[in-house]
Amino acid sequence: MNEGKKISLSLGSGGKISFDFVKKEIISRFSNPILDSLGDGANILNNLVVTTDNFTVHPEFFDGGNIGILSFCGMVNDLASMASKPMYMTMGLVIEEGYDYKKLLKIIDDIKNLADNFDVKLICGDTKVVEKGKMEGIHISITGIGLRMTDYSLPVKNYKNGDKIILTGTLGEHTISVLKAKGAIEFDGVINSDVAPLCGVIENLIKEGVRPKFIRDVTRGGFSAVLNELSYIGNIEILIDEEKIPVNDSVKAICDIYGYDIYSLACEGRMVIVVEDEEAEKAVSVLKDFEVSKGSSVVGEILSNDRQLVVLKTMYGGKTILDMPLGEILPRIC
Amino acid sequence: MNPDIFKDKELVKKTLNALKKKVEKLENIRLMEFCGTHTHNIFQYGFRNAFLPHIRFIAGPGCPVCVTSEEDLAEVKFLFDNYDVGIIAYGDLLKVPLKGKSLLDYRAEGRPVEVVYSAIDAVKIAENKKDKEWVFLGVGFETTTPGTSASIMIAEKKGIKNLSYLSFHKNTKAVLKALGTLGNLYADGVILPGHVSAVVGYNYFREIEKFGIPAVVVGFEPLDLLAGISELIDMILKKEVGIKCAYPRAVNERGNEKMLRAIEDTFDTIDAYWRGLGIIENGGYELKNFYDGFNARKKYSIPKELPVDKEKGCRCGDVLIGRIEPTDCPLFKKVCSPANPIGPCMVSYEGTCLAYYKWGVENQRLD
Numbered sequence: 001m002n003e004g005k006k007i008s009l010s011l012g013s014g015g016k017i018s019f020d021f022v023k024k025e026i027i028s029r030f031s032n033p034i035l036d037s038l039g040d041g042a043n044i045l046n047n048l049v050v051t052t053d054n055f056t057v058h059p060e061f062f063d064g065g066n067i068g069i070l071s072f073c074g075m076v077n078d079l080a081s082m083a084s085k086p087m088y089m090t091m092g093l094v095i096e097e098g099y100d101y102k103k104l105l106k107i108i109d110d111i112k113n114l115a116d117n118f119d120v121k122l123i124c125g126d127t128k129v130v131e132k133g134k135m136e137g138i139h140i141s142i143t144g145i146g147l148r149m150t151d152y153s154l155p156v157k158n159y160k161n162g163d164k165i166i167l168t169g170t171l172g173e174h175t176i177s178v179l180k181a182k183g184a185i186e187f188d189g190v191i192n193s194d195v196a197p198l199c200g201v202i203e204n205l206i207k208e209g210v211r212p213k214f215i216r217d218v219t220r221g222g223f224s225a226v227l228n229e230l231s232y233i234g235n236i237e238i239l240i241d242e243e244k245i246p247v248n249d250s251v252k253a254i255c256d257i258y259g260y261d262i263y264s265l266a267c268e269g270r271m272v273i274v275v276e277d278e279e280a281e282k283a284v285s286v287l288k289d290f291e292v293s294k295g296s297s298v299v300g301e302i303l304s305n306d307r308q309l310v311v312l313k314t315m316y317g318g319k320t321i322l323d324m325p326l327g328e329i330l331p332r333i334c
Numbered sequence: 335m336n337p338d339i340f341k342d343k344e345l346v347k348k349t350l351n352a353l354k355k356k357v358e359k360l361e362n363i364r365l366m367e368f369c370g371t372h373t374h375n376i377f378q379y380g381f382r383n384a385f386l387p388h389i390r391f392i393a394g395p396g397c398p399v400c401v402t403s404e405e406d407l408a409e410v411k412f413l414f415d416n417y418d419v420g421i422i423a424y425g426d427l428l429k430v431p432l433k434g435k436s437l438l439d440y441r442a443e444g445r446p447v448e449v450v451y452s453a454i455d456a457v458k459i460a461e462n463k464k465d466k467e468w469v470f471l472g473v474g475f476e477t478t479t480p481g482t483s484a485s486i487m488i489a490e491k492k493g494i495k496n497l498s499y500l501s502f503h504k505n506t507k508a509v510l511k512a513l514g515t516l517g518n519l520y521a522d523g524v525i526l527p528g529h530v531s532a533v534v535g536y537n538y539f540r541e542i543e544k545f546g547i548p549a550v551v552v553g554f555e556p557l558d559l560l561a562g563i564s565e566l567i568d569m570i571l572k573k574e575v576g577i578k579c580a581y582p583r584a585v586n587e588r589g590n591e592k593m594l595r596a597i598e599d600t601f602d603t604i605d606a607y608w609r610g611l612g613i614i615e616n617g618g619y620e621l622k623n624f625y626d627g628f629n630a631r632k633k634y635s636i637p638k639e640l641p642v643d644k645e646k647g648c649r650c651g652d653v654l655i656g657r658i659e660p661t662d663c664p665l666f667k668k669v670c671s672p673a674n675p676i677g678p679c680m681v682s683y684e685g686t687c688l689a690y691y692k693w694g695v696e697n698q699r700l701d
Contacts, residue, residue, distance in 0.1 A: 008442040184449075243343070258451060259425075316346040316556045318380020323692050 018220070019229075019324065038233065039155060040081035040216060047148040049084035051075060055140045060107065062181035064173070064192030065268070067140055068107035072114040073197045073268055075144040077217040080202035081271070083154050084146030086118060091125040092141040097132040107138065118199055120144070146199075149206045155214040159234040161304035163213065164280035166273040168201070168287055169194065169295035170248040171223055172255065172265035185258055191250055196269030196292040204290070205273075210283045214274035221325050222264040226272045227310045228324040237307050240300035240322065242315045263312075264325035274302070340555035349560045350384060357388040357567060364390050365566060366519065366656055368506070369527035370397030370682065371554055377689070379556045381563075389563070392520075393679070393686040395509055395611060395654040396527055398474035399426045400678035400685050403607035406502040408640040409631070410437075413469060413500070417634055420446030420463070422456045423471045424478075430681050453478070453485035460489070460497035469630045472501040472619075476597065477529040479503045479619055483596035486621065486628055498630040503619035505603055506530055510541040512614045513655060520656035523566040524549035528558070528581045535589030536579050548574050553581035600625060609678040610650035650677030653686050660687040667691065 010017040027036060034042045041051030053074050060067040076086045091111070095104065115122060177193040179185045202215060214233075216226045223245075231238050255262045269292060275283045280298050287296035310322040339345070357363070367373055373393040376382050382391055395401055407430065413419055421437060428437045428449065441447040446466060448459050456470040472482040482499060489497050506527070513519055524547065526539055531551045542549045548569035552562030562580035569578065579585055597619070606618025621629040630636065648670070649663040660666050660679065670676040672688055679687035 006439060006442045008436075008438045010438060185451075312380070314378070314380035315343050316341075316379050316381075317350045318382075318384040320377055320380040320383060321692075 040078040043153045049079055049082040049146045049148050051078035052143040053078060057178060058136050059181050060137050062193055063177045063190050065195040066107055066110060067138060068110040069114065070195055070268055071140040071142045072111050073195050075142045076118060076197045076199040079144050079146035080199040081215045081217055083150040083206060083212065083215060084148045085203050086120045086144050086146045086199050088121050088123045088145040090143045091122055093127045094139040095129050096135050096137055097129055099138060114197060118197060149203065155233055157234060159213060159236050159302045161302065162277045163274055163302040164277055164298045165300040166283060166296055167245060167299045168271045168293040170246045171267055172251045172262050173248060174268045175265040176251050176254055187254060194267050194269040198269060198271055198292060201287060201290045201293050205283060205286050208286050210275060210279050212273050212275050216272050218267040218270040218272060220266050222266055224263040224322045224325055227322060231308045231310050235308055237303040237305040237309045238300060239303055240312045242312055244297055244299040246295045246297060263322055340557040346556045349557060353560055353564050354384060357385055360388045362390060363388060363570060364392055364521045364656060365523050365525055366392045366394040366521035367525040368394045368396030372525055375554055375559060381559060392656040395608065397682045397685060399430060399682040401504055401608045402473055402502050403609040404642040404644060405607040405640065408642050409500060409636050410471065412636055412640055413634060414440055414445060419467045419469050420448065421471060422448045422450055422459055422468055424473060425449050426682065427471060427473055453481040454488060456485055456497060457488050457494060460494050464496060466496065468497045470499050472499055472503050475504055475506045475530050476533045480533060480593040480596045483600040486600050486625055489628060498628050498633045499621060500630040501619055501621055504606065504608065505617050505619060507538050507541065508614050508617040509608060510539060512617065519545045521547065523547055523570050525562060525566065526551040528553045528584060531585040533590050533593045535587050536577055536585055537587045539577055543576055546575055549577050551579040551581050551585050553584060610654050648677040650679045653679045660690040
């Protein structure tokens, strides 16, 4: 049946096609309770959390960041999504023959500085060089190990009517920054990627006594994908209030011109956090104290309706559905 | 005038509430939007759901990707299978299957496929990548056709040799005329495309008067849409027939002379296949003989009648004119799905069948 079928980019885009692939070809083969929980990382032993990720962004340098910063942030954000504090990391580098040495050092130094800031220790690694032209630039794979800070593991399965959904900032800057670096879109001025480590923020949130039910960083597939995963995991309906979603006007304008759906654009420094209604105000005020999450606000809530659906109340007063993005992000013509 | 006024939240909300009140006694009024962007925006702004069950929106035959036919796509496949060419296309076309394989799949196999936002960018690609022969796929109505015209003229002036054009451009007036001969349009009113009208002028759509229903040219910002819908509802209530324009800041009766001349200078109208509707007299635009050197059909001797296997039972034609609901089609969800779209209405993001498929709650209120 799969004769002649080839892998297309959509498979790795984080949307429905990726999600279906993971369910159909990975979970079905390797199924076990840890894997099946579909978290951003895995809870193992008593209180350890492990996450792994590959980074292939090209070009490796873009406004507001580079592949090294991205790898570290991606790893710690995944660990934070499991309510854990990052402790150790491994690092695999795959480099194209002929790659610029100074650029490589810049990437490594950026990772090192971030690791120092958050007291994360590199404990092993691997470096391979691939013949020129067999790949482009540099790829990084990172595995992170963290210590769980809560006495329960995330995401929880049970949500209740009125649980609040918090978003920690504006959407889409990372995608726009990378698309510009790729030369896929053109505009005057600079939009910096939102790439940022959020592990410190989450650590503080938990220390302050907030008990999050769901934390996930908004990456591939964007805000829509995270909400649809939440709806799937909890078998719940979600209502999002568009007026409450923080907006970067420049990103919005670019989306309007190029026909991108802002809710399916990837970020690398934004979280969706679900807390009980009573904790929402406190959670937002803790989050707002940090520069990387100062744009936090409650953007929606969980409804008791027993259907998996993400409804967006638009800023114009209508209602529409936020669906799982179908694949690669493509602009529309008309 | 400040253009942001047309998306002023408070103003839009007030207008929406007033319009909701106006239609609350109406039952199942069916408004057909011709243009894919209307379909998209009505959905995105949350208007599709706001008027249920009083008003329903039907996506008509005005989404360029939807009406690009199997015959058109067979030509792309012929090119890929027989020549070492690169394809330049608009983004929406990349997911459309060509006999099961989309341009995305071809790209995954290593075939060069470039996405552009403007036809003129095709010239830049050809100039920058001279070691390759490129073919630009011209898709869309009179909104995108002048862009292709400009691109062809620039390529000709610059003497570019490694770029040609495969025109699938469609003539909107011809389809209205053809629909008239089919008999009926299963709608109570028509939302006419603002962008196409800006190019061709709204007199172009006089054919619609034959159907005995009203039509309004509508813009795309939330307030434009509500104003247009409101005007259309008023006409329906007064049983008026004819065309009105609720988008006067962009559209007049005659259209944009420069753009129309660019189309005339580069294209002839020809009979063309519209997906789901069949062959439409004068329904397509083909490059004039003067530009034979830029016409991919001639450059690569693409055979006239390429074989296409059409799935029997697809009723997209009936969905496009509003005769049936997607759920009435025997293939819907059984054979035809977004991963394996059979007809145009499932192909495009803007298609009615895809909307029904993805949002099973399509006709259900969300509050």
